[in-house]
Amino acid sequence: xxxxxxxxxxxxxxxxxxxxxxxxxxxxxxxxxxxxxxxxxxxxxxxxxxxxxxxxxxxxxxxxxxxxxxxxxxxxxxxxxxxxxxxxxxxxxxxxxxxxxxxxxxxxxxx
Amino acid sequence: xxxxxxxxxxxxxxxxxxxxxxxxxxxxxxxxxxxxxxxxxxxxxxxxxxxxxxxxxxxxxxxxxxxxxxxxxxxxxxxxxxxxxxxxxxxxxxxxxxxxxxxxxxxxxxxxx
Numbered sequence: 001x002x003x004x005x006x007x008x009x010x011x012x013x014x015x016x017x018x019x020x021x022x023x024x025x026x027x028x029x030x031x032x033x034x035x036x037x038x039x040x041x042x043x044x045x046x047x048x049x050x051x052x053x054x055x056x057x058x059x060x061x062x063x064x065x066x067x068x069x070x071x072x073x074x075x076x077x078x079x080x081x082x083x084x085x086x087x088x089x090x091x092x093x094x095x096x097x098x099x100x101x102x103x104x105x106x107x108x109x110x111x
Numbered sequence: 112x113x114x115x116x117x118x119x120x121x122x123x124x125x126x127x128x129x130x131x132x133x134x135x136x137x138x139x140x141x142x143x144x145x146x147x148x149x150x151x152x153x154x155x156x157x158x159x160x161x162x163x164x165x166x167x168x169x170x171x172x173x174x175x176x177x178x179x180x181x182x183x184x185x186x187x188x189x190x191x192x193x194x195x196x197x198x199x200x201x202x203x204x205x206x207x208x209x210x211x212x213x214x215x216x217x218x219x220x221x222x223x224x
Contacts, residue, residue: 043202043216043218044154044202044213044215046212046213046214098167100156101146101154101156103152103153103154104154
């Protein structure tokens with residue numbers, strides 16, 4: 001059973017701070033890693049994807065991958081109240097890329 | 112269309128009735144998932160279609176649930192003899208396999224009364 005683990009939160013950070021969201025996965029053969037954001041009452045939307053070890057930056061978002069530790073994280077710099085949402089980590093297998101989602105971490109950015 | 116389309120957006124049904132939910136994926140996307148999400152909960156995997164391969168039905172909670180995907184495109188999720196615990200938002204996602212990035216529909220909110 002492939003598992004993707006996230007702390008459910010809520011994670012509360014003050015506006016302007018760095019929010020750090022973490023995810024671990026069980027399948028050492030995983031090839032692709034994604035972060036989705038889900039606002040309350042809305043569907044998940046993709047915000048970051050990462051496929052190789054290291055950091056990937058996109059605006060205020062940085063995804064970090066460490067395959068040896070089976071760990072992926074998302075950093076949100078200069079957090080804004082509009083970043084308040086649930087963040088879902090998703091991990092894909094190789095080949096036909098079945099994706100397994102974590103249960104999500106709720107982020108609250110306090111003005 | 113440009114995105115994943117699900118219908119209906121809302122469905123209220125009486126306990127014991129059958130319901131059919133539809134998902135129209137992005138054209139050319141070879142993989143399609145169905146998920147269920149109860150209020151305040153995470154995504155519960157239901158079923159996965161990939162091309163012409165046999166679907167992965169390992170997440171279907173009971174034999175009242177079934178799904179099909181016709182012609183590698185539109186998918187329908189059928190719930191027979193609905194129960195109150197089936198009330199949830201049912202989400203469909205499609206993606207190109209090689210990219211692995213899922214695009215979600217707006218969901219169908221099912222309420223069983």
